[in-house]
Amino acid sequence: MAAGMNNRAIRLAHGGGGRYTQQLIEDVLLPILGNPVLDPLDDSAVFPMPGARLAFTTDSFVVHPIFFPGGDIGRLAVCGTVNDLAAVGAKPVFLSLGLILEEGFSMDDLKRIALSVKSTADEAGVRIAAGDTKVVEKGHCDQLFINTAGIGVFDGTHPVSGSGAKPGDRILVNGSLGRHGMAIVTARTELGFSDRILSDAAPLGLLVETVLKSVPEVHAMRDATRGGLAAVLNEIAGRSGVGMELDEETLPLDEDVRGACELLGFDPLYVANEGVMVFFIPENRAGDALSAMKTSPYGRSATAIGRVTADSEGRVVLKTRLGSRRIVDMPSGEQLPRIC
C-alpha cells in the first residue's frame, strides 16, 4: 500500500465501491479470509455440491433514505441479491433476509418494506427462505439495515465470470445509466426538482436467462451498482487482462438524469445503477443478444456501448463526442455515501 494512506480507520470512501473498497478487500480482508471459492471475487461464488453446482452471494443494504422515488430498501435488497446471482449465470432461487431495526422504527414502515420485498421477490421468481431480526437501541443504527444472502442454481447454463472478456467482444447494457444514484441524490437534497427521477432498481434474473438461452457464448457479465459503469468496466478490464473502448455517443442516458448530473456536477459514468447489467459478447452474436434483451421489460433500450480491445490492458478509454479520447478511471469511491 502506498505511503500516506491512513489505514488505521475506516473512511466513508471504503464503502463507495471504487478503489478504496477494492484496496480494503484486497489488502485487509482477502489475506485473512481468502480461499479458492472466494478469490475470483465474482458477483457470486460458484462451487460444486453433490449432484449440483450452486451460486452463493451476500449483500447488505444501508441506503438512505429508505424510501426513495422508484423503490425502497426492501426492493433494493431483493434486486441487488438476485442480480449478483444472475450476473454469474445462475438462476436465483432462495434469499435470506436479516433485519437490523432501530428502536422506535415505525411498524407501518416495516410492513411497507416487507410488502415491497414480497412483491419484488415474486417478480423475480425467488422465495425468502430464512430470516432474522435484531433490534438495537435508538441511535445505534439508522432506522433499518438489511443483510441478505442468495442461492442460485445452474439450470442448463454454465457459470460466467468477470474474467472472461476477450478482445473483439462487444460491450452491451440493457438500459440507461445513472438512474439510481441520481434518484437518491435528488431525493436527499432539497433542491426542488419538479420532476422526480426514479430509481432503476429491477430484478434482472429473467432478462439474463433470456439472453443466455439465446446466446450461451456470453463471455462475461456484471451488474453495475455503486461506482457506476466505470467501476464495473475497470474491474473486468483488470480481471480479464484486456482494454476497453467506449463510444460516448452511444452511452444511453435519459434526459432527466443527464440534466441532474450537469446541474450537480456528477459524471454519469460514475453514478450508481441498480437495474443495469453489463454483457461482454462475441461480436457476431451481439445482435442476437440485443434482440433477446429487448423482449424483456427491463431491456427495451438495450444498446451496444463499446468493445474490448487487445491493447491498453486494464485501461478503459472513452472516445468522446468530439472525436478525442480520454481515460475512464476507476472511481476512488467518494462520490456519495450510502447509495445502496
Place this chain on the structure above:
Amino acid sequence: MKFLDEFRSGENARRMVQAIRSASVSRRLTLMEVCGTHTMAIARHGIKRLLPETISLVSGPGCPVCVTPNPFVDRAAALAGLPGILIATFGDMMRVPGSSTSLEQERAAGRDVRIVFSTLDALLLAASHTDRKIVFLGVGFETTAPTVAVSILEARKRKLNNYFVLSSHKVMPPAMDAISKGDVHVDGYLCPGHVSAIIGTQSYENLVRRYGIGCVVSGFEPLDILRSIFLLVRQSEENRPRVEVEYTRAVKPEGNPKAMAVLNEVFEPTDAEWRGLGTIPQSGLKIRDAFSDWDAECRIPVEVEPPREPEGCRCGDVLCGRLKPQECPLFGKVCTPETPVGACMVSSEGTCAAQFRFGE
C-alpha cells in the same frame, strides 16, 4: 438551443479544430488557463489531443484549493479540535493534505466537520446549533467570495453571533500579473469565465497593455474552449494581443457591479501566500475590521502546528505551469488520488488529478 448538444457537438468541434489548424501558420504557442474548471473540462473532453502540436495548453494557478497553502488546512484542523466548534466546508477541502492531517481524517477521528453546498447551508447550521460555533472555510476566487460576503451580512442582520468565516479567498488578477512577469513564457490566457462574470474584463486590459499577452474570456463547454483557443491563435498571428470575450452569454465587460460591491463591503485586499508563487501583494481577501465579529481568525484563537511541506512535492511548480503533472517524480507513484501528497492531486479541479483521472 440546448447547450449540452450544440456546445458539445462533434461536428462543430471538428470545424473549430480545422479553423485552429488553418490559422496556426507561423508560431508555436503556449496558452495558459487559470481556472480549475477549465483544467477539468479540457481533460474530460480530451481537448489537448485535438489541437495541432504547435499549440501547448498549460494550467496555471486556477484551482483555489490547490493554491491554498498548508497553514490554512492546519488552522482549520486545529479549530475542528476545539470543543464546541463545527467546521462547515465545501467538499473539495476535505481531502486536502495539511502538514500532518486532513479534514477528512479529522472527521473520521470524531471532529464535527460537515460538507455544505453553499454558505446558506452554513448559516442554517448556525441558526439551528446555537450552542456551537460554526466556522465556514472561505476558499475560492471572485466567483465564490461575494456569496461568502453575503453570508456575513446575513449573519449580522439575523444576529447570528455563532457564525464565523475563516477566509482564504484570493483574487485572480495579481496572480496572472505575477505569472506574466515570471519565468514561464505565456503567449495567451484563457481567462476564467465565471470569475470574469463577476469582475468584468478591465484587469485583463492591464495585462495586455503591460505584457502584450492576449486574453480571451472563455466559457466551459468544449466549443467555448476551442473557439477561445482559435481567437488567441488569430490574435497571435495578427500580432494584435487584446481582450476578447468568447463567453458572451455570461460575461459583460463591466462584470457584476452588485456582486463586487458586496465583496468590497465585507472584504479588503491583503497580501496572500499562494502555493508555488509565494506571497503576492494584495492578492488575498481579508474580512474588514467592521465585520471582525464574524472573522474566525480574529475571534477564535487556536494553536496551530508549524507548517511542514511534504518532501518532494512539486505542486508549486505544477501550479505555475513550470512542470507538467507527469514530469513530477511523485506523480502516479507515491502521489495518487487515494494517497495524495499535495493538493494538486486531490482537489476536484487539480491539474494532477485531471491528468491522473483522464490521462492524455
